[in-house]
Amino acid sequence: MVTTIFKGCAIVTKPFMFEKPLGMRDTLPVLYETKVSARNKMSDEIKKWGYQFIETPALEYYETIGEASAILDQQLFKLLDSEGHTLVLRPDMTAPIARVAASKLLKQQIPLRLAYSANVYRAQQREGGRPAEFEQIGIECIGNKSISADAEMIALLADVLKAAGLQQFKISIGHIGFLQEFFLSILGTEERASILRKFLYEKNYVGFREHVKSLPLSSIDKKRLIEFTSLRGSEGTLEKALALVENNKGQESLSELKELSVQLQEFGVGKYVSFDLTLVSHMSYYTGTLFEVYAGQVGSPIGNGGRYDNLLEKFGWDASATGFAIRVDRLAEALGEPIQPVAPECILFSPERRLEAIEYATIKRSEGKRVTIQDITVVQNVDAFTRTFSEVHLFVGNGGNGKDE
Amino acid sequence: MNNSFLTIAMPKGRIFEEAAALLRTAGFRLPPEFDDSRKLILEVEEENLRFILAKPMDVVTYVEHGVADIGIAGKDVMMEEDRDVYELLDLKISSCYLAVAGLPGTKISDIAPKVASKYPNVASGYFREQGEQVEIIKLNGSIELAPLIGLAERIVDIVSTGQTLKENGLVEYAKIADVTSRLVANPVSYRIKEARITEIVDRLAEIIE
Numbered sequence: 001m002v003t004t005i006f007k008g009c010a011i012v013t014k015p016f017m018f019e020k021p022l023g024m025r026d027t028l029p030v031l032y033e034t035k036v037s038a039r040n041k042m043s044d045e046i047k048k049w050g051y052q053f054i055e056t057p058a059l060e061y062y063e064t065i066g067e068a069s070a071i072l073d074q075q076l077f078k079l080l081d082s083e084g085h086t087l088v089l090r091p092d093m094t095a096p097i098a099r100v101a102a103s104k105l106l107k108q109q110i111p112l113r114l115a116y117s118a119n120v121y122r123a124q125q126r127e128g129g130r131p132a133e134f135e136q137i138g139i140e141c142i143g144n145k146s147i148s149a150d151a152e153m154i155a156l157l158a159d160v161l162k163a164a165g166l167q168q169f170k171i172s173i174g175h176i177g178f179l180q181e182f183f184l185s186i187l188g189t190e191e192r193a194s195i196l197r198k199f200l201y202e203k204n205y206v207g208f209r210e211h212v213k214s215l216p217l218s219s220i221d222k223k224r225l226i227e228f229t230s231l232r233g234s235e236g237t238l239e240k241a242l243a244l245v246e247n248n249k250g251q252e253s254l255s256e257l258k259e260l261s262v263q264l265q266e267f268g269v270g271k272y273v274s275f276d277l278t279l280v281s282h283m284s285y286y287t288g289t290l291f292e293v294y295a296g297q298v299g300s301p302i303g304n305g306g307r308y309d310n311l312l313e314k315f316g317w318d319a320s321a322t323g324f325a326i327r328v329d330r331l332a333e334a335l336g337e338p339i340q341p342v343a344p345e346c347i348l349f350s351p352e353r354r355l356e357a358i359e360y361a362t363i364k365r366s367e368g369k370r371v372t373i374q375d376i377t378v379v380q381n382v383d384a385f386t387r388t389f390s391e392v393h394l395f396v397g398n399g400g401n402g403k404d405e
Numbered sequence: 406m407n408n409s410f411l412t413i414a415m416p417k418g419r420i421f422e423e424a425a426a427l428l429r430t431a432g433f434r435l436p437p438e439f440d441d442s443r444k445l446i447l448e449v450e451e452e453n454l455r456f457i458l459a460k461p462m463d464v465v466t467y468v469e470h471g472v473a474d475i476g477i478a479g480k481d482v483m484m485e486e487d488r489d490v491y492e493l494l495d496l497k498i499s500s501c502y503l504a505v506a507g508l509p510g511t512k513i514s515d516i517a518p519k520v521a522s523k524y525p526n527v528a529s530g531y532f533r534e535q536g537e538q539v540e541i542i543k544l545n546g547s548i549e550l551a552p553l554i555g556l557a558e559r560i561v562d563i564v565s566t567g568q569t570l571k572e573n574g575l576v577e578y579a580k581i582a583d584v585t586s587r588l589v590a591n592p593v594s595y596r597i598k599e600a601r602i603t604e605i606v607d608r609l610a611e612i613i614e
Contacts, residue, residue, distance in 0.1 A: 172596050203491040206587060210495075233599055276596070294593040299471025300489070301593070 023124045023132025033339040034332045035135065038164045039117055042137050042326070045163035049156050051115040051139050056096040058119070062086035068095040068314045070284040075122045077132075089121035094285075094323060095311065097140045102315035110143035110319070117328075131329060138305070138325030142312065145320040147259045150289045153305055154260075155267035157293060157324050161303075165335055169295035169302070171272050172232070173260070174279025176286050176306070178253035182228065182245060186221050196225070201280040205229055232276035241277055253288075260289065285311045291324070295334040302330040344370035346389035348382070351375060353395040360393065409598045410453050411605075414468055414476030416461035420586055423498040424477045431608045465490055465589060474594035475602060480584045481563055485524045491595050493606050494588040497613055501565035503527060503581040506552075508574065513539065513558045521551035522561035531561065531581050549573040 020026070027035065043053065059079070060066065063086070066076055071091035079087045090096055093116045105112055117137040124130040139156065141149050154171060161169050179200075183193035192215075199208035212225045224244055231241050238261065242254055257275060264270050273291075281290050281304060290306030305324025312319040345364065349357035357373050364371045372389065376396055379385045386392045415424055422440065429435055434452055447456045459467055464478040465488040477496065481503055503524065513520075518539040522528040525543045532539045542557055544550075549569060551557040563584060564570060570577065588609060590602055 170597050203489070203592065206492045206495045230603075233603070274596075274599075292596075294596050297471060299469060299591055299593055 021132075023130060025131055025133070029341045030338045031332065033341045034335070034337075035328050037339050038331055038335060039135070039137060039328060041163045041165065042160045043115070043117055045160045046115045046137075046139055046156070049113075049152075049159075051113045053115045053117065054097070054100065055116070055118065056090070056093070056100060058089055058121075059087045060090050060096060060099075062088045064099065064315075065090060065095045068098070068285075068311060070282065071122055072282075075124075077121050077123055090118075091122050092120050093118055093136060093138060093325065094140060094308070097323075098142070098311050098321065099315050101140070101142050101321075102312055102317040102319075106143060106317055106319065111149070112142045113139065114142070115139045135328040136325040137328055138303075138323060140321060140323035142321040143319045144322065145309070147256055148263060149322050150256075150260055150307060151263035151267060153322050153324050154264060154273060154291060155269050157291075157303065157305065157326070158267075158269040158272050160326065161293065161295070161331075164331060165337075166295055166331070169272060169293055169334075170274065171269075171291050171293045172276040172279055173257070173273055173289060173291045174276050175253050175257055175289050176280065177288050178241070178245075178250055178257070178277060179280065181249045181253060183225075185246060185250065186217065186225060187215075197280055200229075200278055201282070229278055232278055233274060237275040237277065257289070281306065289322075293326075295331075296336065298330050298334045300330060302327055302334055342370060343388060343390040344372045345391040345393065346386055347371060347373045347393045347395060348376045348379070348386070349373065349395040350397065351377065352398075357395040360395070409601050410455070411475065411594075411598060411601055412455045412457060412473045414457050414459050414464045414473035414478075416464050416477055416479070416586075417458050418461060420461060420477065420479065420499045421458070424496070424586065427496060427498055427609065427612070430612050431605075462486070468589050468591050471591045471593055473591070474598055475588060475590045475605070477586050478589050479563075479586055480582070481524065481527070483587065483589070484582065485526050487526070489592060491590040491592060492587050493590055493595075493602075494609055494613070496586045496588055496609065499565075499586045500584070501563045502583045503561060504564045504577050505531070505559050505561055505579040505581065506549075506564070506570050506575045506577050507559045508552050509576045511552075511558055513537065519557035520559045520561060521548055521557035523548055524561055527581065528561035549575055 062076070062078060066088040069091050076091055077089040081087055097114055097116065101112055101114065105114070115138065117135065119133050119135050121133050124132045141152065154173065157171065179197070180193065183196055184190070187193050187196070195211065196208060199211060208229060209226055212222050215222065227244060231237055231244070238254055238257055242251065245251055245254065264273055279290060279292065285308040286306040287309040288307035290304070292301040292304045295302050303324060303326035305322070307320065307322040309320040312321055347357045347361055354375070361371045361373050374385070376382070415421060425435060425439060433454070435449060436447070439447060445458050449456070457467065457473055461479055462482055464476040465483055465486050467473040468476040468490045469488040479499065483492065518537065519542055520528050520532060520539045521542040521544050523544060523546065525541045529541045542551070548560045548562045551560050552575060553573060559578065561581065564577065567577070588606065595602055
C-alpha cells in the first residue's frame with residue numbers, strides 16, 4: 001500500500017496499481033499449464049467412472065449455502081446484492097451441489113453421480129500469502145447409503161491421484177459416527193463429547209489427555225479414552241478399536257469400516273489406505289466415514305472427503321451422500337514437476353509479405369502447430385523477441401520463400 | 406517405514422540443552438558437537454535423523470509447513486502462534502508460566518490502558534476474556550523495561566523463577582497459563598511417517614512420566 005500525503009490534511013491510502021486483495025493470486029503460464037494438465041487427467045478419470053460434471057454460480061445466498069456449508073463464518077466472503085440480500089462467494093462445492101441435486105436432478109436419478117472442478121473462496125486470517133481462492137476438483141455420490149459408495153469414493157480418489165501422476169500418497173480413513181458413539185457411551189452428554197472432539201480437531205493430544213484425567217470417570221474409562229488416541233496406524237487399528245468398544249452401536253460403525261477395508265482390497269487400493277479413528281474434520285457436516293489424503297512434501301492434506309447423510313435434508317431431501325474434493329494447488333505442489341508451456345513457432349513478416357505469412361501460419365495451425373505471427377516493423381529488438389520461440393520463420397524483404405532461420 | 410528419515414526442529418538457546426539431554430536419556434545417539442555447534446543443520450546418519458536449529462518462536466512454523474516433521478516448542482509459542490500442528494507430548498521441560506506483571510501498587514490506567522508483550526495474541530486474548538479493553542504494544546525483548554519507563558502499566562511475559570521481575574522491582578498480578586515444552590508434529594508427517602513418530606513419542610513418554 002502507498003500512503004499519499006496531500007498538502008493540507010487528507011491522507012489517502014490506496015493500493016499499488018498491481019496489488020490484489022489479500023489471498024488472491026494470478027496464475028502465470030507455468031502454474032497454469034501444470035494445473036490444466038493435472039485437471040484434465042483427473043477429470044478424464046472421473047468421467048470414466050460415469051460421473052457428470054456440472055457448474056454452479058460463484059455467488060450464492062448466505063442464508064442457504066453460507067449456512068449449510070461447514071466453513072467458519074469469518075472465513076466467508078460476504079457481499080450485498082442490489083436488493084440488500086447477503087451473498088457469499090461459495091466456500092465449498094458440496095453445499096451448492098446438494099442444492100442443485102435436491103432442486104432438480106434427484107427427481108431424475110437416484111443414486112446420482114456428479115463431479116465439479118471449480119474455484120472456492122475462503123478468507124484467510126494468517127500470513128497474507130495463503131490463497132483465499134483455490135481450485136477444487138471433486139465428486140459427490142448422492143442417494144447411496146451403502147458401504148460400496150464409501151469404497152467407490154476412496155477407490156476413485158486413489159485412481160484420480162494416480163491418473164494425475166502422483167506416485168505416492170496416503171489416505172487416512174476415520175469414522176466420525178464411531179468417535180461420537182464412543183465418546184457418548186463413556187461421557188454421557190454431547191456437551192462433554194464436544195470438548196474432547198475439539199481437542200482432537202485442534203490436534204492437541206496433550207490437552208486431550210489432561211482433560212480426560214480431570215474428568216470424574218472411573219480409571220478404566222479414563223484409560224479407554226486415552227487409548228482411543230492410539231487408534232490409528234497401518235495395522236490392527238480396527239481390531240484394537242473393537243477391543244475398546246462396549247456398546248453395539250460402536251461395533252456397527254466398526255463393522256462398516258471392516259467391510260470398507262475388504263472392498264478397498266477388492267478395488268486394489270488397499271496399499272494406499274490406513275485407518276485413523278481419531279480423525280476429525282473441519283467439515284462439521286460429516287456423519288460417517290471421513291478421510292484425508294496426504295502426499296509428498298506438502299504440509300497439509302491435498303484432499304478430503306466423507307459421508308454427509310444430513311446435508312441434503314437442509315434442501316428438503318432426506319438422502320444420504322458421500323464425496324471428496326482435491327485441492328488442485330496442493331496437488332500441483334505435491335506433483336513437484338512444473339510443466340513448461342509449449343513454445344510456439346514465430347513468423348516474422350514485413351508488411352508487403354503479410355498475406356504470405358498469414359497463409360503459411362494457417363497451414364501450420366491446421367497441422368496442429370502453435371504459431372505466432374508478428375509484424376517485424378514494430379519489433380525493436382528481434383533477438384530478444386524471438387528468444388522464447390521454438391522456431392522462427394522470416395517473411396521479410398522481396399520474393400523468396402518462407403525461410404527458416 | 407519404521408526407520409523413515411526424520412527432520413526434527415530444535416529450539417536454540419535456553420530450551421536447547423534440556424531438550425538435547427532429554428533426547429539422550431531417551432536413547433538417541435546425538436553427536437557430542439551437537440551442543441556447541443554453530444551449524445543450523447546437523448545430520449545424525451546412524452539414527453537417520455536430521456536436526457535443524459531454529460529460533461524457539463519459529464519451531465512451530467517449520468513444523469507446520471512440513472520442512473520439519475516434528476519439533477520441540479514451548480506452549481507459550483504455540484498459544485501465540487496458533488499453528489496447525491499436532492501437540493503430541495508434554496515434555497515437562499523448561500517449565501515456566503505466562504503472567505501479567507507490573508509495578509507494585511499500580512492499576513491499569515483508566516484513560517489509556519496499555520499492555521506490553523512479546524505475546525500480543527496471548528495478551529490480547531487474556532484481557533478480552535477479562536472484559537478489559539487495553540491497547541497491546543508488541544515488544545521483542547526486555548519487556549520489563551516497559552512499565553519502568555512508562556510505556557505500559559502491565560506486561561505479559563513468561564516467568565520462570567521470578568528473579569528478573571524482582572530485580573526490576575516488578576510484581577506479578579495474574580497467572581495466565583502454565584508453560585512447558587511440547588513435542589509437536591506436522592499433520593502430514595504424523596500420518597506418512599506414523600510408525601517412526603509413534604516410536605519416538607513412546608520412547609520419550611516412557612522417561613517423562
